[in-house]
Amino acid sequence: MTTLAFRPVAAWRDMACGTLFCGFALVGLVSVANSPALMNSLGQGLDPGPALLPLVTLGLLLTGGTLILAKGAWRWVQHTRNHGPTIASTLPAVAERSPPAISQHLHAAALLGTLALLPNIVQWLGFFPAALSVATPWLVWLGYRRTRRFAQAVLLGCLISSLLCLSLYLIFITLLDVPL
Amino acid sequence: MKAPHLIISSTLLLSLLWTAPLLADDFPEKPINIVVPWPTGGAYDLAARLMAEHASHTFSVPLVVQNVTGAAGSTGVRHVADATADGYTIGVMGTHAIAQSYMNPNATALDDLTPLVFIGPEPAALAVTQDADIDDVAAYLDTLNEAPGSVINGNDSPGGFSYIAATMLENQFDVELTKIPYQGYAPTVSALLSGEVMSALLPIPLLADQHAAGQLRLLGVAAQERHPFTPEVPTFQEQGYDFIAEDFFMLYLPGDVPEERRNKLAEMFYALLQDASFQEAASDIGLMIQPRPQDETARYLEQRADEVYDILAASGLVDDSLTR
Amino acid sequence: MLIESFMSALIETLLSPWGLLLAALGALLGIILGALPGVSSTMALAILLPLSFSMDAHLAILFLLCVFVASVYGGSISAILINIPGTPGAIVTQLDGHPMAKAGKAREALVYALVASTVGGAFGLGLLVMTAPLLATVAMSFRSPEFAAVAVFGLVLLAYASPGTTVRGLLVGAIGLICGMVGFDTLTDVPRFTFDTRTLQGGVELVPLCVGLFGLAEVLKHLHASHQAAPAVSIQATQRSQLKVRALLKRWKSMLRGSLIGAFVGAIPAAGSAIAVAIAYAQEVRFSKHPEQFGQGAVEGVVAPEAANSSSIGGTMIPMMTLGVPGDAITAVLMGSLLIHGLRPGPMLFAENPHIVSSIYAGFFIALLLTLIIGLLLMRWLPLILRIPSHVLLIGIALLCVVGAYAIRNSMADVYIMLFFGALGYLLHLLSLPSAPLAFGLILGPLLEENLRRSLILGRGSWDIFLHSPIAMSLFALSIFATALPLLAPLWVRLKSDLQRMKVPF
Missing domain, CATH: 3.40.190.10 (Periplasmic binding protein-like II)
Known part of the structure; x- marks a missing residue:
């Protein structure tokens, strides 16, 4: 499976990179084009204007992104046409790693999501309870995955998270006067 | 006849003194934050830090300086305007806040701020x-x-x-x-x-x-x-x-701080600005301290706002949605 | 005469136990605060400034200088151990420092950083003492066209400074450039890429970006595997690893190059340490014989930027002491603190208060020494952080990222920006794209744009202004040379062997 999945991964990666670059460039271009203040500044006076360099950079980004996307697509077509080992050997070894498991992305997304919620909870409950409410479940869950002992994970999780949050609270809010 | 009267009145007075803190608004009872919209080290920041340093003469609570920076000073102004209007968050501003309020639709309008004390030009x-x-x-x-x-x-x-x-x-x-x-x-x-x-x-x-x-x-x-x-x-x-x-420095509050607290703050800061040791320290670093009371401060701000508006309007810098 | 009064001020401070104690306290606090993500040297100074109010002026200067110098080193501790830069100047240190720590060489990396930092700092101080007025005049010949040329040179070098393919590195750098343009345009105040939101009006700051891109992304990468027995960071070798003094000495060239770049870039007003370290790292990669080792834990990648970082302190103090203009945000705070103590750094200080000048220099020197000593003492304990079970460390770092991003400007917008770049960093990792060019683009982009446009206004719209500047032209020539190096190098090798062959017959 891994040896067969080897080439498509490189092709997919190229396409994803291209899409990322193009996506960035397009979002940026839309933003510039929708700002009359920026568009009107082009070609005015001595200052080349606040829109010139963004447009140049975005243009380069779009071109580069499109080329990489095309390269990926071409590789993909090549692969599907004759997915033999001959092509695999001629292409440089870009993909050494097999793609990470889907649950890794789930973990990452879940952590990002909870951290994004954190500021809202802070405004609602205050820093300490909010940090606690984010840290405890995570520590319990990760501890459980480690040891597979639920009771121990809960106990340790609560203990460690309260220590962690307390020290953060003491350092940043009590000592450093951060207005959280 | 006189003695019992005296006793009664003095006990009444005493009990009043005891209960007064419970009844009246016991402001301020925790540190007051001064929000500086510019980074540490500049004139605004130095003025605020000097005030905090000399606050112990006139304030029962400490003053804490916070730098909330970004977006040509408008982030700091918005931070104050959005804060709970309990009198514990005070901002320092100058010409930049006036200019931003006309140039940037996302900046805080001057009407949302209450001028407190003019510090100096x-x-x-x-x-x-x-x-x-x-x-x-x-x-x-x-x-x-x-x-x-x-x-x-x-x-x-x-x-x-x-x-x-x-x-x-x-x-x-x-x-x-x-x-x-x-x-x-x-x-x-x-x-x-x-x-x-x-x-x-x-x-x-x-x-x-x-x-x-x-x-x-x-x-x-x-x-x-x-x-x-x-x-x-x-x-x-x-x-x-x-x-x-x-340019000028002045203190301001978010829109609707209770009048009682506002007056008290204005009074305390006015006293702080008159403090001799503060004035000396300020003149050492080249700050001019010419405090003005609340109503004069508001008038000064209005006058400056008109002036700045005219200049910005003449240069075509006023945002379309903010024209007068 | 200057040396004499410098020595007497030095001895005076060293002999006063109270002053020494205070200085040691300052250095310790500086290292700790510098190591905390979200507390930059600027903030460390601002936080400890009120403590110095009650001190005598010369003790206060000593204390604040110790905090300043120590916090600059402190930033590299968290960069190396947990891949979050403690201060903006440490953003480059982690590119090779953290891989070293991961390979079980955390202690070595920390010591290398500390020694390089001391050497760089001493170098910067030496330049400050010896050549301040001279260097100040040279630095003053850096105007907008020269700045633009520096930025071009930096960008050219950085194009090669990332592992992986150059084109992709450049495109990621372009994203960084765009991110640097978010917020108000520096010259006209027109909002760009703000999508009419308040969140983006403040622009993208370097620290939240780096905390997200390097710190949070690292957490996201390792979160899933945290239950496995092997910890994310191997600690086996940290305890008994031999510190190779010889290995360090061999890098003296890197340290010297880093120090030179740091001191000089620092001396140019408004350039600052982030630019200095970026250029120091980039030239190290570009002109290295083993560019492929960078990013995998190359010692040069730790030593050169750390030396540049510390030597830029001396550099930024040159315009402050001679011209009264702070070189960057950190010196602005230092200058503010001196002002509060009734001292106005500037041209008149030399004339009116020469002994204050020497006590500032002496204080700087003591700060370097104490940072070295306290840093070495702490070294025993620091790698223990890596012994914390990885899942606890990861969640702790995640929370630290949020708090640190907020603390830098007290702004919630920065937290969301940090989270965005955390996600982007994870995505870049999945796509095998380098993330360092993004940070470099953010540093150099605004420098390039602002100065390029200002040069054109000054030159009345004509590019001739660059032709009239010898410094700018030589920097452009260097940039072209750096670009053409891969083409020239084989030619040079052939030429050399030809010459050798020619010699043989004769």
């Missing part, structure tokens, strides 16, 4: 490079009248105080400068010292030392009177030109 001086060969204001204006745009002036980006000051100079004397924007005062001073620009209108403490060392030349102080740092530099008025350009 920060007058600008006109400085030219040593090799510009201009000795006084008359020569400076002559140069400009002969060849409009021949003087390259360093200033903030539009909306900053030194930009507004330069525009005021242009309007007042009907001349034209070539205005080159820099990011803040320090880069402007170095551009002046390196000779990249020929002149600049900046707060005096930034220029006094270089003037004394002969690295640049101060032509005139744009204020009513001379500055203690540069007693030998005449004002514009002394040279026959009625030109005043000053």
Whole structure:
């Protein structure tokens, strides 16, 4: 499976990179084009204007992104046409790693999501309870995955998270006067 | 007859004293935050930190300085405007907040702020490079009248105080400068010292030392009177030109702080600003402290807002949605 | 005469136990605060400033200088151990420092950083003492066209400074450039890429970006595997690893190059340490014989930027002491603190108060020494952080990222920006794209744009202004040379062997 999945991964990666670059460039271009203040500044006076360099950079980004996307697509077509080992050997070894498991992305997304919620909870409950409410479940869950002992994970999780949050609270809010 | 009366009244008084804290608003009872919209180290920040340092004479609680920076000072102003209006969050502002409120639809409108106490003005001086060969204001204006745009002036980006000051100079004397924007005062001073620009209108403490060392030349102080740092530099008025350009510092509150607390704060800060040791420390670093009470502060802000609006409107910098 | 009064000020302070104690306290606090993500040197100074109010002026200067110098080193501790830069100046240190720590060489990396930091700091101080007025005049010949040229040179070098393909590195750098443009345009105050939101009006700050891109992304990468027995960071070798003094000495060239770049870039007003370290790292990669080792834990990648970082302190103090203009945000705070104590750094200080000048220099020197000593003492304990079970460390770092991003400007917008770049960093990792160019683009982009446009205004719209600047032209020539190096190098090798062959017959 891994040896067969080897080439498509490189092709997919190229396409994803291209899409990322193009996506960035397009979002940026839309933003510039929708700002009359920026568009009107082009070609005015001595200052080349606040829109010139963004447009140049975005243009380069779009071109580069499109080329990489095309390269990926071409590789993909090549692969599907004759997915033999001959092509695999001629292409440089870009993909050494097999793609990470889907649950890794789930973990990452879940952590990002909870951290994004954190500021809202802070405004609602205050820093300490909010940090606690984010840290405890995570520590319990990760501890459980480690040891597979639920009771121990809960106990340790609560203990460690309260220590962690307390020290953060003491350092940043009590000592450093951060207005959280 | 008299004795029991006295006892009764004194017990009443005593009990009143005991219960007073429970009944009346016991403000302030926790540290008060002063929000500075600029980074640490600048004049605004120094003024706030000096106030915090000398607060113990007039305040029962500490003052804590917070720097909430970004977006040409409007992030800090918004931070104050959005804070709970309990009187524990106070902001420092100057010309930048007025300018932002007309240029940036996302900035806080002046109506959402309540002026508290005017701290003092920060007058600008006109400085030219040593090799510009201009000795006084008359020569400076002559140069400009002969060849409009021949003087390259360093200033903030539009909306900053030194930009507004330069525009005021242009309007007042009907001349034209070539205005080159820099990011803040320090880069402007170095551009002046390196000779990249020929002149600049900046707060005096930034220029006094270089003037004394002969690295640049101060032509005139744009204020009513001379500055203690540069007693030998005449004002514009002394040279026959009625030109005043000053930035200012003032304290303000979010919109609807209870009147009682507002008055108390105004009183306490006014007292702090009058404090002799504070005034001495402030004059050491070149800050002018000329406190004004609440109502005068509000009037001053209105007047300055009109002035700045006119300048911005004339330069086409007012946002379409914010025109008066 | 200057040396004499410098020595007497030095001895005076060293002999006063109270002053020494205070200085040691300052250095310790500086290292700790510098190591905390979200507390930059600027903030460390601002936080401890009130403590110094009650001190004598010369003790206060000593204390604040110790905090300043120590916090600059402190930033590299968290960069190396947990891949979050403690201060903006440490953003480059982690590119090779953290891989070293991961390979079990955390202690070595920390010591290398500390020694390089001391050497760089001493170098910067030496330049400050010896050549301040001279260097100040040279630095003053850097105007907008020269700045633009520096930025071009930096960008050219950085194009090669990332592992992986150059084109992709450049495109990621372009994203960084765009991110640097978010917020108000520096010259006209027109909002760009703000999508009419308040969140983006403040722009993208370097620290939240780096905390997200390097710190949070690292957490996201390792979160899933945290239950496995092997910890994310191997600690086996940290305890008994031999510190190779010789290995360090061999890098003296890197240290010297880093110090030179740091001191000089620092001396240019408004350039600052982030630019200095970026250029120091980039030239190290570009002109290295083993560029492929960078990013995998190359010692040069730790030593050169750390030396540049510390030597830029001396550099930034040159315009402050001679011209009264702060070189960057950190010196602005230092200058503010001196002002509060009634001292106005600037041209008049030399004339009126020469002994204050020498006590500032002496204080700086003591700060370097104490940072070295306290840093070495702490070294025993620091790698223990890596012994914390990885899942606890990861969640702790995640929370620290949020708090640190907020603390830098007290702004919630920065937290969301940090989270965005955390996600982006994870995505870049999945796509095998380098993330360092993004940070470099953010540093150099605004420098390039602002100065390029300002040069054009100053030159009345004509590019001739660059032709009239010898410094700018030589920097452009260097940039072209760096670009053409891969083409020239084989030619040079052939030429050399030809010459050798020619010699043989004769």
